[in-house]
Amino acid sequence: MTTAIYWFRNDLRLNDNLAFTKVCKAADFVLPIYIDNTTIAVDTPPSYPQISKSRRAFLYESLQDLTNKLKGLGSNLLVFQDDYRQVFPILREHLNTNIVYCEQIEALEELDQVAWLNEAGFSIKSFWQSSMLDPRSLPFELEDMPGVFTQFRLKVEKHKLKFASPLDTPLKISSLPPLSGTLKQSINLDAPLCEKSFYGGESKGLAHIEQYFERRLVDKYKRTRNELIGIDYSSKFSPWLALGCCSPRTIAKRLAEYEHQFGSNEGTYWLWFELLWRDYFRFLSFKNENIPSPHSYSSEVLRDELDRDFQSMKFKRWSAGCTGDSFVDAGIRELLSTGYLSNRMRQVVASYWIYNLEGNWAAGAAWFCSQLLDYDVYSNQGNWQYIAGKGADHQGGRQFNIAKQTQDHDPEGIYRKIWST
Ligand SMILES: Cc1cc2nc3c(=O)[nH]c(=O)nc-3n(C[C@H](O)[C@H](O)[C@H](O)COP(=O)(O)OP(=O)(O)OC[C@H]3O[C@@H](n4cnc5c(N)ncnc54)[C@H](O)[C@@H]3O)c2cc1C
Numbered sequence: 001m002t003t004a005i006y007w008f009r010n011d012l013r014l015n016d017n018l019a020f021t022k023v024c025k026a027a028d029f030v031l032p033i034y035i036d037n038t039t040i041a042v043d044t045p046p047s048y049p050q051i052s053k054s055r056r057a058f059l060y061e062s063l064q065d066l067t068n069k070l071k072g073l074g075s076n077l078l079v080f081q082d083d084y085r086q087v088f089p090i091l092r093e094h095l096n097t098n099i100v101y102c103e104q105i106e107a108l109e110e111l112d113q114v115a116w117l118n119e120a121g122f123s124i125k126s127f128w129q130s131s132m133l134d135p136r137s138l139p140f141e142l143e144d145m146p147g148v149f150t151q152f153r154l155k156v157e158k159h160k161l162k163f164a165s166p167l168d169t170p171l172k173i174s175s176l177p178p179l180s181g182t183l184k185q186s187i188n189l190d191a192p193l194c195e196k197s198f199y200g201g202e203s204k205g206l207a208h209i210e211q212y213f214e215r216r217l218v219d220k221y222k223r224t225r226n227e228l229i230g231i232d233y234s235s236k237f238s239p240w241l242a243l244g245c246c247s248p249r250t251i252a253k254r255l256a257e258y259e260h261q262f263g264s265n266e267g268t269y270w271l272w273f274e275l276l277w278r279d280y281f282r283f284l285s286f287k288n289e290n291i292p293s294p295h296s297y298s299s300e301v302l303r304d305e306l307d308r309d310f311q312s313m314k315f316k317r318w319s320a321g322c323t324g325d326s327f328v329d330a331g332i333r334e335l336l337s338t339g340y341l342s343n344r345m346r347q348v349v350a351s352y353w354i355y356n357l358e359g360n361w362a363a364g365a366a367w368f369c370s371q372l373l374d375y376d377v378y379s380n381q382g383n384w385q386y387i388a389g390k391g392a393d394h395q396g397g398r399q400f401n402i403a404k405q406t407q408d409h410d411p412e413g414i415y416r417k418i419w420s421t
Pocket of ligand 1: 225234235237239242271274275277342343344347350374376377380381383
């Protein structure tokens with residue numbers, strides 16, 4: 001009889017979850033776990049919490065939904081709020097297994113975790129499952145990823161690359177191993193109360209995707225995607241994608257069905273185009289130096305530099321929405337209140353931090369990590385670098401003229417009025 005641990009990471013779903021499907025086929029007993037390390041002390045600057053209230057609420061709702069789904073299938077989810085270096089040895093002792101299945105994440109902190117587990121004698125089986133396209137289907141080696149998105153897209157389009165069909169929820173979930181009373185989850189998953197428009201979890205995410213297509217909002221996506229106010233101007237798929245409550249292949253499949261039914265149009269093409277950007281930033285991680293998480297600094301010098309930024313008045317003013325520029329401040333206040341910000345406003349506030357305030361892009365990226373419901377290590381880093389003119393496809397960076405952006409996107413001042421306090 002084989003026993004294994006399934007370590008949920010950014011794949012909080014049962015549908016289209018390759019790694020979880022594999023463990024259910026391979027092991028008779030499986031213990032599903034999640035490790036919430038967002039309250040563990042890290043080299044976090046003292047000026048802001050590592051994760052905002054709304055981000056924590058979305059995470060906990062997602063964990064609750066996953067727990068309910070697993071319970072419905074005769075299993076469960078144990079959530080630990082501890083250092084993974086403490087959790088895994090305890091589990092090994094209790095379960096008498098060193099086999100761990102999980103999703104593959106190509107970012108520095110997550111790779112370090114897997115390296116530590118390997119060192120500690122665990123047998124890790126990790127599977128890539130967070131992109132729309134399968135990286136192995138690309139018509140070039142991953143090390144030869146084009147440094148410019150357009151070249152990547154043209155190659156994908158030339159070879160008519162398609163996503164593989166999403167997997168169903170496994171029909172049979174392996175039983176829980178016998179657990180003694182001492183092995184209990186260490187946290188209560190009651191989501192903190194806060195005002196919000198987004199509710200976490202696979203069930204809510206799938207329902208949101210369905211509604212988006214049923215309401216045919218995709219038809220006007222290209223026209224509206226740069227707007228700032230409301231829910232419908234863009235898909236709002238990102239929070240569920242970031243925690244893996246829904247897979248990008250599930251969205252791609254729904255998009256393909258939609259095109260089959262109603263025909264393709266510029267809206268459907270642009271939604272696919274943006275999902276391809278998401279893949280692009282992921283695939284770059286196979287080629288470039290591994291992406292550091294915002295709080296794992298690559299050098300002492302960078303750490304000192306960022307700490308200086310975090311302590312500075314300019315950072316305190318920017319991250320509180322008190323710079324004095326009403327458009328930038330409105331964007332920051334929206335982010336602080338909701339955990340979400342349109343792509344346009346992310347560009348505006350990031351550009352202001354980098355160019356107007358001369359802040360380090362990595363400090364801005366780290367703060368976004370604490371606030372964004374849809375925080376995603378690949379997309380956050382990729383976009384900040386793109387604006388700062390670093391990394392791949394930077395084309396010299398993108399400095400936005402804030403006065404022009406204000407005039408173009410909020411000529412009547414409605415957005416600024418909504419977020420004025
Ligand atoms: C400074 C900065 C930081 C960002 N940080 C993140 C982040 O941490 N997590 C994140 O998911 N996105 C990030 N983005 C990208 C983008 O702003 C969001 O994905 C998008 O606004 C989410 O809203 P939506 O789901 O309605 O997007 P839509 O416009 O409806 O797009 C559909 C999907 O395509 C993907 N997508 C769209 N634009 C981009 C993009 N520029 N880069 C990568 N993928 C994209 C997302 O998965 C999105 O859900 C960042 C952008 C900037 C400028």
